[in-house]
Amino acid sequence: MTWARRLGRAKRIAAKVYKTAAWQQASYTAAIDGLADSKLQELRRTARAACQSANQGTCTTTLLAMELGPEGDPAFALLKKQVTEWLKMWQAAPAMQVRIAKAWAKQKAMLSKVKPRSRWHWARGPMS
Secondary structure, eight states: HHHHHHHHHHHHHHHHHHHHHHHHHHHHTHHHHOOOOHHHHHHHHHHHHHHHTTOTTTTTTHHHHHHHOOSSHHHHHHHHHHHHHHHHHHHHHHGGHHHHHHHOOOOOOOOTTTTTGGGGHHSSTTTT
């Protein structure tokens, strides 16, 4: 077996390990608590490294979609997971909807006054 074939096989295994273990562990609480931009970039780099054809200069978004499937990009998958969890919570607790709407408006007003780069310093919990 040539080195290229061994490397290709290792990359296929890495992609499977990423999807079944690394991704699951990294995204466990991210859907509820959110994720800092730096951590999201780190997850995307990890996913990219697990891809077979992760050559320098290729588009990360396209590479992740082609190699890991439509939801292989952590930026897309986490956003979808987060919105899904919020909608489930919203539908499951109609009595809380007024309180959630007030809390969200208050949080949004506070965060809109903060510079975009420092919002994660002020954001706390599932409302962030």
